[in-house]
Amino acid sequence: MGAGAKHKLVFVDRLLATLVHLRHGATHDVLACWFGVDRSTITRAIGEVRPLRSERGCTIAPGVRLRSLAEVVNYLGASGQTGIIDGTEIRVRRPAAGRKDREKFISGKNKQNAVKSMVVTDADGRLLFCSPAQPASCADITHAHQFGLVELLADGPVVEILADVGYQGLGAQAGGRVVTPSHRNKKGAPDWYEEMRERQRKAHSYRRIRVEHGIAHLKNWRALARHHGRREHMTDTIQAIAGLLSHPQTTSLSADERM
Incomplete structure (x- = not known):
């Protein structure tokens, strides 16, 4: 010093x-x-x-912040709220030619060089956590495994987590605490079953859409629209912006409760 x-x-x-x-x-x-x-x-x-x-984490109440995925799971369990998870990709510069890890940043979804972060919000779309950035070639479910989500849900409090099809299979591994859309049905299924499955899918999407709103607020910041700097700084950038966004969300919620 x-x-x-x-x-x-x-x-x-x-x-x-x-x-x-x-x-x-x-x-x-x-x-x-x-x-x-x-x-x-x-x-x-x-x-x-x-x-x-x-390092300040996401603010959920005046003076109360969540800094890790374990704290988020404990908070959701203690408050009885539903959590929503989704992965978001941020475009980055392509690694220099000749680097052995040049291809691992290519997203299988968008076919672009990007990094990926797992975003967790509550049922109202308030940001609770953004994971460290990983190369975009990593699948969503693999990303969740790397940060220990399955172990935290299996050994922690009873929590309901909503997720999209990228996390199918996680529910069985986490004791049914991760809810994903049903698998696509095989050919020859009766019409009534397809109609029921479609209604369930839309109902699930309606509940899960809040995490998309949270991600949209993140992407409104120019640093996450497309990152032109060093990829090594992406984790700090994502988590810093998430923390900055969480504070006004908490302030707005407190004002609504007073009214």
Whole structure:
């Protein structure tokens, strides 16, 4: 502490530069001109503030934050709320030619270079958690396994988690606590069964759509619309923006409850 060059920007200015960079995608050169400093000063400021923001987690009540998937599962179980999970992809720059891991960032869904994060919201679409970024070639269900969702649900409180078809099979592994749409029926099924399955699918989609709203709020931030920086910073970027979004959502909810 105290070593190295002294800061040319006070903390408030460093925080403001980071927020503008995340929200509007302003480049470091533009921010340097705005604050009247060198580009390297802005790069250093953002590199210091962004991890601090990501470590704060998502706010669910004044002074109460969720920082891990285990805390989210415990919160949903204690409050009796339903959780919703989904994966979202963010386009990134293609790795340089000749790198052995160049192909693992290609999404099988969009055929683009991207990273993926698992987003968890409550039934109202409030952001509760965004997982660290992984290469987009990773399947949704594999992504959930990597972060221990099955173990947390199987050994933790009784929680209902809604998910899409990308997580089919997770329910059986987690003791039925993950609800996904039914499997597509084989040929020759009676019409009444197809109609029933379609009604169930629409009802499930109606309940699960809230997580799409939460993801849409994330993508409104320019840094997540398409990321032009280093892929190594994506985890801090996603989690920092999720934490920033969760605070006004909590404030709005508290205001509605007072009314």
